[in-house]
Amino acid sequence: MDTKKFKIGWIGLGKMGVPMAKQVLKAGYPVRVYNRSSEKNKKLETEGATSAESIKELVDETEVIFIMVSDNDAVKDVFNQADGILSSEIANKIFINASTIAPEVSVEISKQIEVKGGFYLDAPVSGSVKQAEEMTLVSIVGGSKEIFEKTASLLKSYSKKAIYVGENGVGNSAKLAVNTYLGIVTQGLAEIIQFSKTKNVETADLMDIINNSALGSTFGKMKGESAMKENFEAAFTLAHLTKDLRLAQQSGFNKPLGNAAYKTFSDAEAELGEEDVIAIIKKL
Numbered sequence: 001m002d003t004k005k006f007k008i009g010w011i012g013l014g015k016m017g018v019p020m021a022k023q024v025l026k027a028g029y030p031v032r033v034y035n036r037s038s039e040k041n042k043k044l045e046t047e048g049a050t051s052a053e054s055i056k057e058l059v060d061e062t063e064v065i066f067i068m069v070s071d072n073d074a075v076k077d078v079f080n081q082a083d084g085i086l087s088s089e090i091a092n093k094i095f096i097n098a099s100t101i102a103p104e105v106s107v108e109i110s111k112q113i114e115v116k117g118g119f120y121l122d123a124p125v126s127g128s129v130k131q132a133e134e135m136t137l138v139s140i141v142g143g144s145k146e147i148f149e150k151t152a153s154l155l156k157s158y159s160k161k162a163i164y165v166g167e168n169g170v171g172n173s174a175k176l177a178v179n180t181y182l183g184i185v186t187q188g189l190a191e192i193i194q195f196s197k198t199k200n201v202e203t204a205d206l207m208d209i210i211n212n213s214a215l216g217s218t219f220g221k222m223k224g225e226s227a228m229k230e231n232f233e234a235a236f237t238l239a240h241l242t243k244d245l246r247l248a249q250q251s252g253f254n255k256p257l258g259n260a261a262y263k264t265f266s267d268a269e270a271e272l273g274e275e276d277v278i279a280i281i282k283k284l
Contacts, residue, residue, distance in 0.1 A: 006154065008032070009062030011055060011078055012099070013040040015234075016125070017068040019132035020098065020158045022047055024066075027157035034058045055081070059088040064151065068098045071243055072105050079109055091117030094147060096155070098139070100124045100179070100240075102247050103169035110143065110168035119147045122168055123155060124175035128236040130222070136160045140178070142171030173251065179244040180253060182219075182277070183261035186241070189220060190281035193227055203228050223278040232272075232279040239273030242266055 006029060010021045013035040021044055025031050031049045033041050034057075041051040052058035055078060059065055065085070067078055075097065079085045085095065095113055097106065097120065106122040113120040121143035131137045139155045139162040141148050148155075148164045155162040165174050196206045207224035210216055226232065245262040253259075268283040 006064045007062045008154075009034070009052070009058045009065035010044075010049075010068070011035070011058065011065065012068040012074075013043065014068070014070065015129050016098075016132055018043050019129060020068060020125075020137070021049065021066070023132070023135050023158035024154070025049060027154075029154070029157070032058050032062050054083045055085060056083040056088050059085055059090065059093065062093075064094045064096065064154065066096050066098055070099070070240070072101045072247075075099050075101050075105065075109070079112065086112060086116070089116075092119075094119045094121070094151060096121045096123050096151065098123050098125055100175050100244055100247070101172055103172040103176070103251055106142065106172050107169040119144060120168060121147060121151070122171040123162075124172055125159065126175065126178050130235060132158065138163065140165055140171045140174045142166055142174075143168045176244060176248040176251060176253070179241060180248045180258045180261070183241055183245050183265060184257045185219065186223065186277050186280060187261045187264055187284075189223055190227070190278065190284055193224070193281060194284055223276075226276060226278050227281055232275040232282075234274060234276045236277055237273060238265060238275055238277050238279055239269055241277045242269045242273070 008024055008029045008031045010031055010033045013033060021031060025047050032052050033044045033049045034052045034055055035041055045051060069075055069078060095118060110120040121141055123139050123141045125137040125139050127137040135158055137159045139159040141162055141164050145164060152162050165171055193203050211221050242265040245265055249262055268280055272279045272283060
């Protein structure tokens with residue numbers, strides 16, 4: 001199937017949805033967008049997208065529909081509201097949910113879509129706003145391998161790599177594992193920066209050592225610089241990471257480091273939720 005012929009629908013124009021949808025437009029696909037706050041549609045209209053007045057209208061006029069919203073409840077609402085996805089005729093349409101949600105919710109939705117003759121992939125992404133803007137996200141995909149292969153080039157319009165990991169729900173499970181690791185690493189970085197300060201080690205020197213060692217990473221460089229500059233403007237909010245750590249716990253994660261990270265971030269969520277994940281350094 002020639003994915004260049006697909007008419008694309010995009011639901012959700014938040015911090016991640018806008019740059020990801022822009023990449024799909026740049027790749028030459030016709031894109032129709034919907035967001036609860038229609039004001040955000042204008043960001044994509046200037047790039048060549050068209051807007052839909054409702055989710056049903058968007059689904060009726062497109063063939064492959066992406067969903068990029070905040071959490072379980074937002075995803076369920078997109079599918080189940082009165083003029084939502086399931087109110088439309090969806091036979092043979094493909095739904096790609098890039099949101100990070102509970103694996104169980106993805107499995108439930110995939111069954112609802114399958115009953116009506118449609119196809120569903122859970123395809124959360126590893127990376128945040130900068131990676132979305134630079135097309136260096138990694139898509140983690142669960143669902144039908146045949147549908148994954150049909151849409152792989154489309155997924156790669158905003159990802160440097162699309163990795164198929166198994167049936168529906170497995171994509172979300174893998175993403176929760178990745179973000180639990182993110183929580184552990186973020187807390188670890190914040191702790192050693194604070195420790196080094198108590199021993200008169202400049203943070204710039206500490207990060208220079210780490211970044212030139214086997215421990216160096218893109219994430220460490222970015223968040224170390226943010227910590228040094230005390231720049232906590234959110235690329236990935238602390239609240240969203242806490243939500244993902246919570247989902248992992250609810251899905252059965254029970255290990256010492258991840259449990260400790262979840263407690264630290266959940267304790268900080270009310271105060272620092274809208275700031276970047278590295279703002280956890282202010283709570284420790």
